[in-house]
Amino acid sequence: MKRPQKTNKQIINIKGVEKQFGDVTALNGVSLTIKEGEFFSLLGPSGCGKTTLLRMISGFDSPNLGSVYIDGSDMTNVPPNQRPTNMVFQSYAIFPHLNVAENVGYGLKKQKLPKDEIKLRVEEALALVDLEGYGAREAHALSGGQRQRVALARALIMKPKVLLLDEPLSALDKKLRETMQGELRKLQRTVGITFVLVTHDQEEALTMSDRIAVMFDGKIAQLDTPEGLYKRPKTKRVASFIGVMNFIPAKVIASTKTKLSLDVEALGKVDVGASDTIKSGEKITVGIRPEMLTILYEETDDADNVFSGIIVSASYYGDMTYYEVELGNTAIRATVSMRNTAGRPVLRAGTETRIGWGYESITVLDG
Ligand SMILES: Nc1ncnc2c1ncn2[C@@H]1O[C@H](COP(=O)(O)OP(=O)(O)OP(=O)(O)O)[C@@H](O)[C@H]1O
Ligand SMILES: [Mg+2]
Numbered sequence: 001m002k003r004p005q006k007t008n009k010q011i012i013n014i015k016g017v018e019k020q021f022g023d024v025t026a027l028n029g030v031s032l033t034i035k036e037g038e039f040f041s042l043l044g045p046s047g048c049g050k051t052t053l054l055r056m057i058s059g060f061d062s063p064n065l066g067s068v069y070i071d072g073s074d075m076t077n078v079p080p081n082q083r084p085t086n087m088v089f090q091s092y093a094i095f096p097h098l099n100v101a102e103n104v105g106y107g108l109k110k111q112k113l114p115k116d117e118i119k120l121r122v123e124e125a126l127a128l129v130d131l132e133g134y135g136a137r138e139a140h141a142l143s144g145g146q147r148q149r150v151a152l153a154r155a156l157i158m159k160p161k162v163l164l165l166d167e168p169l170s171a172l173d174k175k176l177r178e179t180m181q182g183e184l185r186k187l188q189r190t191v192g193i194t195f196v197l198v199t200h201d202q203e204e205a206l207t208m209s210d211r212i213a214v215m216f217d218g219k220i221a222q223l224d225t226p227e228g229l230y231k232r233p234k235t236k237r238v239a240s241f242i243g244v245m246n247f248i249p250a251k252v253i254a255s256t257k258t259k260l261s262l263d264v265e266a267l268g269k270v271d272v273g274a275s276d277t278i279k280s281g282e283k284i285t286v287g288i289r290p291e292m293l294t295i296l297y298e299e300t301d302d303a304d305n306v307f308s309g310i311i312v313s314a315s316y317y318g319d320m321t322y323y324e325v326e327l328g329n330t331a332i333r334a335t336v337s338m339r340n341t342a343g344r345p346v347l348r349a350g351t352e353t354r355i356g357w358g359y360e361s362i363t364v365l366d367g
Helices: 050-058 100-110 115-128 144-156 174-191 202-208 226-231 236-241
Strands: 010-021 024-035 039-043 065-070 085-088 162-166 194-199 211-216 219-224 246-255 259-264 268-273 283-288 293-296 305-316 320-327 333-339 352-357 363-365
Touching: 010 050, 010 194, 024 050, 024 065, 024 194, 024 211, 024 219, 039 050, 039 202, 050 065, 050 085, 050 162, 050 194, 085 144, 100 115, 100 144, 115 144, 115 174, 144 174, 174 194, 174 202, 194 202, 202 226, 211 226, 211 236, 219 226, 219 236, 236 246, 236 283, 236 363, 246 333, 259 283, 268 305, 293 333, 305 333, 320 352
Parallel strands: 039 194, 039 211, 085 162, 162 194
Antiparallel strands: 010 024, 010 065, 211 219, 246 259, 246 283, 259 268, 283 363, 293 352, 305 320, 305 352, 320 333
């Protein structure tokens, strides 16, 4: 089942796709390309159009406008069984009345392949998902995680160019889901097939994907690597969907070809990268992540910039504590996260503290 690893070849090319269900616009002009061998995720809140977009790629639905190219061919109106794709559904994952081997071999049996070949490929597929020796097991006698693996094996055995996965892990409990996330990523690297994963879980998307398309209201809000999305979110909405972000008002003192000079409320003056769209005098919002603010426990602790704050509340998570802090002499509250390394006390509400932040940690946000 080995296939070439990531290349620069485009495997999926979606051009200006629109989809209307009565009054509801499920997809509102979506264009994107996915590269061969990529682990690509569609991430967004419920109802933003993720499943609809996946159905356009699989052929279970077709767009009102626009086109879908797969591996260089126009597939916009081609039925699912004639596309080089396969889909793993969340809900009706496997047939309960068939055993594991019959489930996995189902597609090949329909293609009327010789029994010996089916048997061999079923074993190969079961090995891929760590289920060797489970062929005779009845499907109903499997755990949730095992069922999910059978569903994966059943899709992989067809050797699709693209595997489409619609929230494949959402039915599993947290621990098992985390294990399966790691396994799915490993599996994707082994087989080298392009994976397109739909999820509303930002952590899942961040840890698993090469690239992520964040969707809101039937549109792609930002398409980037996990690190790009986290470090350089373009809008407030993307910033608050991916992790925790503090939003702080700022005034633009000067906008030149090389930099933006800002006066950030409570934090003070800072220069950031230039912008074509932001003008001098404008009021904007900047973002700063909780881990970019640091409580300076010791008097000798220092940072680029230091200000005072009062702890409003503390939420203890074992490895981390999240503090809500009122920034010196303003009504602005920010979240500060601190790792609970040896000897660090959890600070109580009301404690006055110094907080440091680095100049490079500010993100300028549009809208
Ligand atoms: N067959 C349909 N008929 C009518 N409206 C539909 C249909 N399918 C989807 N929609 C609507 O289109 C929008 C997008 O739905 P979609 O299923 O793509 O969302 P999603 O991002 O997958 O959400 P979730 O995370 O809840 O699965 C929603 O408003 C939904 O109600
Ligand atoms: Mg969905």
